[in-house]
Amino acid sequence: MVSLCWPIRWGTEAHGTHCREGEAGHNVFLGGKMGDTSRSPTISTKLQKIAEQARRYPDMVFATLAHLIDVEFLHEAFRRTRKNASPGVDGVTAAEYAANLEENLRDLHERMRSGRYIAPPVKRSWLDKDGSGKRPIGEPTLEDKIAQRSVVMVLGAIYEQDFHNVSHGFRKGRSQHQALQQLWQQCTRMNINWIIDADVSGFFDNLDHSWLRKIIKQRVNDGGILRLIGKWLKAGVLEEEMVTYPEKGTPQGAVISPLLSNIFLHHVLDDWFVHEVQPRLKGYCFLIRFADDFVIGCESEDDARRVMNVLPKRFGRFGLTIHPEKTVLTRFSKPNGRGNSAKGKGTFDFLGFTHYWAKSRRGSWVIKRKTRKKSLRRFLKALWVWLRRNRHLSLKEQHKMLSIKLRGHYQYYGVIGNIRLLGKVVHQARRYWRYWLSRRSHKGYINWGQYVDSILNKFARPEPRIYHHS
Numbered sequence: 001m002v003s004l005c006w007p008i009r010w011g012t013e014a015h016g017t018h019c020r021e022g023e024a025g026h027n028v029f030l031g032g033k034m035g036d037t038s039r040s041p042t043i044s045t046k047l048q049k050i051a052e053q054a055r056r057y058p059d060m061v062f063a064t065l066a067h068l069i070d071v072e073f074l075h076e077a078f079r080r081t082r083k084n085a086s087p088g089v090d091g092v093t094a095a096e097y098a099a100n101l102e103e104n105l106r107d108l109h110e111r112m113r114s115g116r117y118i119a120p121p122v123k124r125s126w127l128d129k130d131g132s133g134k135r136p137i138g139e140p141t142l143e144d145k146i147a148q149r150s151v152v153m154v155l156g157a158i159y160e161q162d163f164h165n166v167s168h169g170f171r172k173g174r175s176q177h178q179a180l181q182q183l184w185q186q187c188t189r190m191n192i193n194w195i196i197d198a199d200v201s202g203f204f205d206n207l208d209h210s211w212l213r214k215i216i217k218q219r220v221n222d223g224g225i226l227r228l229i230g231k232w233l234k235a236g237v238l239e240e241e242m243v244t245y246p247e248k249g250t251p252q253g254a255v256i257s258p259l260l261s262n263i264f265l266h267h268v269l270d271d272w273f274v275h276e277v278q279p280r281l282k283g284y285c286f287l288i289r290f291a292d293d294f295v296i297g298c299e300s301e302d303d304a305r306r307v308m309n310v311l312p313k314r315f316g317r318f319g320l321t322i323h324p325e326k327t328v329l330t331r332f333s334k335p336n337g338r339g340n341s342a343k344g345k346g347t348f349d350f351l352g353f354t355h356y357w358a359k360s361r362r363g364s365w366v367i368k369r370k371t372r373k374k375s376l377r378r379f380l381k382a383l384w385v386w387l388r389r390n391r392h393l394s395l396k397e398q399h400k401m402l403s404i405k406l407r408g409h410y411q412y413y414g415v416i417g418n419i420r421l422l423g424k425v426v427h428q429a430r431r432y433w434r435y436w437l438s439r440r441s442h443k444g445y446i447n448w449g450q451y452v453d454s455i456l457n458k459f460a461r462p463e464p465r466i467y468h469h470s
Contacts, residue, residue, distance in 0.1 A: 050062075066112075078098075089141060117228070125139060138253035138254050152259050180350070206320060207250050209248055213229075215267045232254065293351065334357060355367060379409055410465060410467065411467050
């Protein structure tokens with residue numbers, strides 16, 4: 001492991017000497033004195049230089065990074081922070097914070113620089129999860145989001161050079177549909193016969209803090225940065241006027257949580273699979289991961305079962321559990337074309353879609369995708385609940401929000417071969433809307449003819465369409 005030594009501290013000159021074992025040090029200038037914006041490089045230039053160092057020296061340990069986070073850096077972090085999110089425990093909104101932005105950011109910088117920054121508790125709320133329970137969501141304060149964003153900007157520049165192409169979640173320029181496209185390409189072009197659909201039990205709630213620190217220290221060993229991360233991991237959770245302090249996990253909703261999860265899973269899964277698993281397997285195999293959701297494809301059944309057996313041991317070593325019932329091995333080989341069956345037997349779910357082999361219009365076998373049953377039920381249930389709760393709104397307001405919800409659904413699930421289920425969503429939305437409009441009052445019943453003539457013809461809803469043609 002190569003160490004990177006900076007003979008400076010947070011708040012001093014933003015340049016130093018990289019001390020590499022076996023070499024004379026080489027200077028990397030990253031800016032002038034803090035606050036000297038006239039001589040200091042832009043934020044993007046600083047991040048580019050960090051990224052370039054990380055790319056050129058993959059074994060380098062960055063020992064001092066915190067000094068890069070100055071007031072100008074916090075300004076950029078504020079610009080990148082969402083302004084319309086709910087306020088945290090302090091109740092401060094983005095507009096209130098921006099009213100005295102310069103003074104607030106200078107005060108924040110001074111507290112971060114001196115070590116006096118205290119991570120406030122995270123306000124917890126709950127969201128429905130696939131109709132099978134609740135998902136906890138943390139709501140940090142705006143100032144905490146700014147501080148976290150600044151650290152994410154620095155660490156992201158480094159770790160983006162380390163992450164493998166198998167990872168798609170929470171990364172700039174990557175999306176669920178890119179992961180789905182890569183999955184389609186791997187299964188189509190390679191002789192993939194088996195799919196491991198894995199599930200990590202409560203990943204964000206069970207992430208081990210000690211292991212996370214050890215993993216980060218292998219690349220970043222800056223005391224200021226590590227202390228800030230430790231404060232965020234140990235920040236209390238406010239729920240029902242009671243603050244609790246977690247021993248493990250990272251709040252879902254925190255700005256830094258996605259990056260920390262990617263760093264953790266890069267070490268636990270991605271890097272391990274690429275450098276240790278793949279070379280030991282006889283046939284072709286691949287891994288595709290989005291956040292904590294991942295699938296592994298294998299050419300041979302023996303390879304697939306070997307990976308299945310070792311996955312629980314690998315994750316168990318780092319304090320995580322592979323759900324034994326939700327992690328399944330599915331035969332997903334291309335049908336041989338015999339018989340008149342229009343659909344293959346093997347299916348698996350990934351990123352809200354059910355993947356299966358089926359015949360195209362030309363008679364060849366292709367991989368198709370359709371909306372997963374759970375995802376479809378969840379969306380329709382949410383639509384039903386929203387229409388029930390908002391039936392008092394005007395027709396114009398209801399139509400506007402209903403159109404937004406439908407377009408959002410089409411934009412994600414609008415893939416080739418899924419138009420039938422998109423049409424089902426439209427049909428159900430029409431039924432649901434009429435049902436709850438008829439219950440606005442005891443004399444408000446609307447028959448279908450009246451509904452079509454006076455409402456549907458006047459308020460046209462967006463029709464389903466295919467957004468993703470690959």
